[in-house]
Amino acid sequence: MKILYFAWVRERIGREAEEVEAPDEVRTVAELAAFLAARGEGYAEAFKEPKVVRAAIDRRHARPDAAIAGAREIAFFPPMTGG
Template sequence: MKLLYFAWVRERVGRAEDEVSPPAGVGTVAELIEWLRGRGPEYAHAFEAGPAIRAAVDRRHARPDASVAGAREVAFFPPMTGG
């Protein structure tokens, strides 16, 4: 699974993307975020906002309870504001 990071999520992780194989127990966006938080201090810092982080699974906006099973790409980005 390819992970893409945008804006301050990318800055905190220190890279634009990763290629990962999450363990079997990771089935939703929320579980993926929790697993990523355990990958190191940079990931813990990037994902400390938890539910505020937005995700897209295979280029479709996804809620925290959305499945990541079979996903080829998951993108993470901070909440957007309008103006």
């Protein structure tokens, strides 16, 4: 699946997108974030406070417990504020 990173999540990881093949036991957004956090220092820094990072599955906001099966694209980004 394609993983997209935005704002400070992207800055900490050092890339805006990548293709990832998650193991079968990774079934939710939260599990995917934990899997990614274990990939290295930048990832660990980006996901060190998982409750702060938001996600979208195929361009629709998703909760941490949302299933990722069949997702084509998952995006991670910081909370957004309005103005």
